[in-house]
Amino acid sequence: MIVSALLTSVGINTALCVLFFTLYSILRKQSSNYKVYIPRLLALGASRITPFNLKQLIPSPDWVAKAWSISEEDLFTSAGLDALVFMRLITFSLKIFAFAGVIGILVLVPINGWGNQLEEVDIVDFAGNSLDVFTITNVNSGSNWLWVHFFAVYIVSGFTCLQLHHEYKYIASKRISYFSSCKPQPHQFTILVHSIPTSSSCSISDSVESFFKDLYPSTYLSHVVIRRTNKIQTLLSKSKNLYRRIAQLRSNPTQQKYKHGGGIFGFFGPKDNLIDHYGKKLEDIEENLRLKQSEASLIAEEARAAFVFFKSRYGAASAFHLQPSINPTQWITEPAPQPHDVFWPFFSESFMKQWISKLVVIVVCISFTILFLIPVVIVQGLTNLKQLEVLFPSLKSILAVKFVTQVITGYLPSLILQMSLKLVPPVMGFLSSIQGYISHSDIEMSASKKVIWFTVWNVFFATVFSGSVFHQLEVILDLRDITGKLAVAVPAQASFFITYVATTGWTNVLSELLQIIPLISSLIKRPFTKQEDEFEAPSFFYHRDVPRVLFFGLLGITYFFLAPLILPFLLVYLCLAYIIYRNQFTNVYTPKYETAGRFWPIVHDSMIFSLVLMQLIAVGSFALKKLSPASTWTLPLPVFTLLFNHYCRRRFLPIFTAYSAESLIKKDREDEKDTSMGEFYNQLLNVYKDPALFPIQHSSNTDSLVSPLLS
């Protein structure tokens, strides 16, 4: 990769950037796109139609200024603590990379260019220089200039640790003040108990009542036994589909002609008949549904799990913290998730099935992580110029053009990797959802971790140690001189990652910004669906967005002294991300639950990992460059970093896992004065209800859709 190829990529992306910004600035004003661009505001009751105005066709950057100027308090009130913490992740990365960027560009890049280990910088044909000339590889072996790199590693490590401590402390304090200021919430008074032992003499409900009433007579309030509803859930989704179908037929008079001219099920009759048929089917299903719902209250349908309510937060917390039964595999307690956060399908599976699926998920996840690169590398190989010429001889003339080859070598491989990486969050999200977690937030956290480890493995180790998968495994398993191996392999990928960030990094943000996929799918759906149909604002996905930002953080920290050229591109990326996320939070996402920043420890751990990785690479690099004193004196750095991490784990991590007795009891005492608590206790019994057991209303609505046609 030479400088001109990089500049070409950056040029394409900057042009795309400007185009996308302009398009977005226009499209966002069209009321027909409101559903895609401001679903959150719509859900909050904003008007769906604005009168036509010439201004709607002129791009205006006011939204950028608006997004930039939102205060932390506003963000917290509008999008919750999770969004605030996510934005802190971006500003934290911005701070680190601004600091490292100044050192990197002003000090390290000139030193790297000054060396001639690879080749001297060609000042005349600057654009023809290889990017490698500006990496540490170009510094001469044994050169004392390397001590500057050494000090840079120490300074940036120290600054990062300081910032990490500052953030952890700030977010922990935010978490505590959030807890102390929030109103009584159902999940604070509730625990989930599962693996309840069955007995022939009494029902699960009676067991729960007698067990907890006996143990905690003064704090036990009530309980709700969870019902097996997997059959009901299947029926519900069937009826939902049918209802949609009927609604579509009803609203779109033209559709039936070409969609059901010849049906597989043999319906050739007019639309009325079809609606009639579907309506009847729907009625059957719903009758069946009501039957199953009434059956669900029978003892036979009790799952061996229940939500148990207590009169105080402290009561619930101590019931959770102390193992309740003598047998540790019975009466297992967990803190209850927020009502909206409960993952109901979990309770329908048997314990054994859950255990096996958990094992299967672990195996699948590991194999997926290890083997993922094989197809990607094959497809990437196709972008190799010579192979392309062999496969498509007709392209030969086009490939001779310098610009085209620059695009292909600089753009396509990283685009393919990027596109394949897009697959990962949904796959990991699905795997986590069948792993046995009881809440959506736990699933998101677990999927986040999976995606992060996937990224670390595939981007840092697997692409870095080129060769077959088994060769990579062998290299990794051989722990001897691992720092040396990393110091050889990682800088070699520097120019790839610089292009990667400067191209697909930006494109990625911009495609999100324009919400290309949701916009296209809404354009496709628009003729078939009524605008009002089941409108819901999307919720934020930790496992997609947190690892994405973290990945660039990882890249930046690891490469900052190896190839400082990566930093300005990362800064641009983070600035874009900063604006856009502040905007896709105010207008798009609606938080469904609040974890109060519970994902920060994942962020902290990943940052520590990348710091230590960077330091180990530094150890190896200085050794390779034959400056062994620098290598030796870098060794204490990872030790200090790990000690710092140990301290942070002790100081802050407990705040993210549970609330202290002091704060629980303080809140409980405040409630004692509150007269509305009686009402709150009454509500408590109703909020943890499986949505599958709500009475259904479709059919009556359908009647109103169907009847005018029948009459």
Add this chain to the structure above:
Amino acid sequence: MIVSALLTSVGINTALCVLFFTLYSILRKQSSNYKVYIPRLLALGASRITPFNLKQLIPSPDWVAKAWSISEEDLFTSAGLDALVFMRLITFSLKIFAFAGVIGILVLVPINGWGNQLEEVDIVDFAGNSLDVFTITNVNSGSNWLWVHFFAVYIVSGFTCLQLHHEYKYIASKRISYFSSCKPQPHQFTILVHSIPTSSSCSISDSVESFFKDLYPSTYLSHVVIRRTNKIQTLLSKSKNLYRRIAQLRSNPTQQKYKHGGGIFGFFGPKDNLIDHYGKKLEDIEENLRLKQSEASLIAEEARAAFVFFKSRYGAASAFHLQPSINPTQWITEPAPQPHDVFWPFFSESFMKQWISKLVVIVVCISFTILFLIPVVIVQGLTNLKQLEVLFPSLKSILAVKFVTQVITGYLPSLILQMSLKLVPPVMGFLSSIQGYISHSDIEMSASKKVIWFTVWNVFFATVFSGSVFHQLEVILDLRDITGKLAVAVPAQASFFITYVATTGWTNVLSELLQIIPLISSLIKRPFTKQEDEFEAPSFFYHRDVPRVLFFGLLGITYFFLAPLILPFLLVYLCLAYIIYRNQFTNVYTPKYETAGRFWPIVHDSMIFSLVLMQLIAVGSFALKKLSPASTWTLPLPVFTLLFNHYCRRRFLPIFTAYSAESLIKKDREDEKDTSMGEFYNQLLNVYKDPALFPIQHSSNTDSLVSPLLS
């Protein structure tokens, strides 16, 4: 190592065995040795002198029968649950090795001998056969007889897991029933809180009172702030030494003559003057001591730690399980140890000093474990015949005798290793004692783990992968094909370990049996000390005895299919250990504290480790022997074993870490009916008192020793 050399070693040891048994049978009856052989009975008030009787000179094996026939209930009542669990460890190992031994000797040894990969068994000169002929190494490559080994591995693994489950279940139930049957014990109602924040406005004691009274008004009882007593402890040990010195001078009229003919401190006067001088010094120290003791009650001497007492077990447990303060590094709680179990020196150190010493201990421990073998291997190398001949040319003629060479090659190397290994428990015990644990039992557990890992590393990996330490490290760090490497290296050491068990294993037990070291030290001390002086029965050391028995368990499981010849020797060893420990428990050890078998999980984990190690070696062995289907089909076995371990950790481990709410509340309710609880609460305040603060009585005693001489 050939069969005859093994037989020589076994012969020497059997002879020694008989001799030691006979000697012990006579010596134990002499009342002058009672202090060594039955200190526990003496401490319990047995008579110290028995009239002379001719029977005292005739060896009698009645004690063996007695030790064999003690019932579990008797052992439990006399020596506590810990002793019972320790004996279960021995009987557990006996069961496993009896089972594996039958398979090994009757089935595997003939199959191994039948092969001729190394050489055919020489039936005529049977004693001249190498021991390796009876190991798996002698089975021909690709031979289908290896399937027998395969099935043996499966059967023994299954049997061991079954037994492990049985033992875990049994000991867990014993632990629960011990808790439910025991009287109220102070530590059940107490927590230890440390890192108490200091404030200028009030003392630590006031802080503790206000903090816990505010949080737990209904269950908080009282507290005791811990005082810094390191200076007092130093003075106490000084005064103790002086007191001893005076007592010795008083009781032994001859000693002064030759011991203090010329004193370094310039005392040439008669004994009276010396006693007078020491007496005065003692008085000074004790006055200083009383001063310091009274100063200790001042606020300035408060350590930032306290024992906090609660009215109920459940109150104490929930105060421990919930993090009390918002800041997780303040008000850190731990369950209190039993009063006799508290390690008081811990509280005198500052937090920073403790943290640093903890880090230093970890580093020292790892270096000691890794580098230990260097001196041992050098000394062992000296037993190499040729080197000996070079070093001591005069020995040449002696070394030519076949019997002597057999003793040197068969006996000395393992004796040297054994003697060096004797160093390990005291070293690890010392390291654990400065690591910051608050109780003797924790120190013992931690030292046990250290000794076990030390043994595993040094005996299994380091001696097995011969070569320099750095070469070993390189071999271990290279994880590729680790099973293959183990399968080559481990069987090669088989004959060494067979001799090791058959010689020093037994000698070791017998030296313990005869209590040679305590007996010799008592014989040396006897002229200088009064028999009645500060008599105390020794307590049992987990970190010495548990790893020793476990080590043989590890050896047996790892080698059972590789070299089944080891099993009969292990069985003999375990039988000896069984008798002797049942006897050193009834007569010698006095339990100072009761952990209720809390060390069993360490045993369980070590057994699982050795099972998995054995299975991995099996995988490697079958692959080496070119029977890859067997190798492949062994792979599921370690997976199953680890899953089994995972289940056991969930099912039983929580019972060993804390008691359940159910059992705590049940016991508390029983107490409510008990009228003596008021008295118990009063006593509670006095039991957690630092021994350094007890009023001292030496000087007045000394006066009575000194005054007759002065008057």
